[in-house]
Amino acid sequence: MNDAGRVADSGNPFRLAGSDGNPGRSIIDVHGVLFGGPEAAIIGGPCGVESKDQVFAVARYIAEAGTRLFRAGAFKPRTSPYSFQGLGSEGLALLDAVRREFDLGIVTEATDMESFSDVERTADLVQIGARNMQNFPLLRRAGHSEKPILLKRGQGATLEEWLLAAEYILSEGNPRVILCERGVRTWSNHARNTFDVSVIPAAKALSHLPIIADPSHATGRRDLVIPCALAGVAAGADGLLVETHCQPSSALSDGAQALLPNEFLILVNHARKIKNDLQSISANLGLCF
Numbered sequence: 622m623n624d625a626g627r628v629a630d631s632g633n634p635f636r637l638a639g640s641d642g643n644p645g646r647s648i649i650d651v652h653g654v655l656f657g658g659p660e661a662a663i664i665g666g667p668c669g670v671e672s673k674d675q676v677f678a679v680a681r682y683i684a685e686a687g688t689r690l691f692r693a694g695a696f697k698p699r700t701s702p703y704s705f706q707g708l709g710s711e712g713l714a715l716l717d718a719v720r721r722e723f724d725l726g727i728v729t730e731a732t733d734m735e736s737f738s739d740v741e742r743t744a745d746l747v748q749i750g751a752r753n754m755q756n757f758p759l760l761r762r763a764g765h766s767e768k769p770i771l772l773k774r775g776q777g778a779t780l781e782e783w784l785l786a787a788e789y790i791l792s793e794g795n796p797r798v799i800l801c802e803r804g805v806r807t808w809s810n811h812a813r814n815t816f817d818v819s820v821i822p823a824a825k826a827l828s829h830l831p832i833i834a835d836p837s838h839a840t841g842r843r844d845l846v847i848p849c850a851l852a853g854v855a856a857g858a859d860g861l862l863v864e865t866h867c868q869p870s871s872a873l874s875d876g877a878q879a880l881l882p883n884e885f886l887i888l889v890n891h892a893r894k895i896k897n898d899l900q901s902i903s904a905n906l907g908l909c910f
């Protein structure tokens with residue numbers, strides 16, 4: 622029997638993340654953007670911090686789109702040790718500069734215990750990436766943070782395992798956890814991962830936590846990002862995390878999935894419209910979008 626099974630046998634496995642006993646939906650405010658509210662909460666930015674020019678150029682159109690949250694990794698968890706690993710603390714300093722210059726909230730990843738405190742100082746929302754979804758010491762550390770946590774789904778995690786990972790953070794005292802579906806590994810090989818759109822309403826049925834979709838890592842392909850993003854919002858996602866870059870072909874990581882500036886703007890407008898339309902559908906059907 623796995624860990625989830627053992628806990629499930631002793632009663633409600635999702636004591637804090639579950640809807641049972643925790644009525645109502647959580648709304649989490651990040652830099653004035655509400656996750657779990659009536660509007661789509663959108664996070665945009667490049668995969669990694671590469672240079673001041675690069676982050677400033679992207680931050681400019683993120684702000685012009687009326688979106689208020691900028692993402693970029695300073696510490697990058699890469700599959701290969703030979704790939705770009707991020708600028709580290711120099712990257713965090715550039716993210717601080719983005720906040721000062723554009724008044725954008727910062728979303729950036731903590732990859733290990735050593736860098737967690739530095740990352741949480743800079744971040745308005747600390748990301749725990751897919752590869753670390755079951756790094757239990759890191760989850761417990763996130764549970765002691767004053768900052769909200771964006772918990773990505775592990776590459777092969779079930780919904781139950783994902784919610785139990787959230788439970789590690791919640792049970793240490795941090796109530797602000799946002800889930801992020803970023804695709805899982807399947808037999809399909811036309812895309813980087815398989816975007817699991819059905820997990821969005823399934824998570825909302827089980828848990829009060831906000832959930833957003835990351836169509837960038839879910840697909841790995843620019844041409845699939847907008848369709849999957851819109852599908853995610855239509856399925857009830859509370860928002861999106863989307864990678865975008867001014868010159869994707871020269872990006873140091875994940876260029877193939879980065880939207881161009883104009884594509885990002887188009888996506889933001891359509892995602893907002895779909896989210897608005899869902900409000901009336903959800904009222905008519907009694908569904909929780």
Ligand code: PEP
Nearest residue numbers: 668750751752773803838
């Ligand atoms: C990222 O957001 O750049 C990232 C590495 O995401 P994931 O953990 O989903 O692969």
Ligand code: MN
Nearest residue numbers: 668864874875
């Ligand atoms: Mn990336």
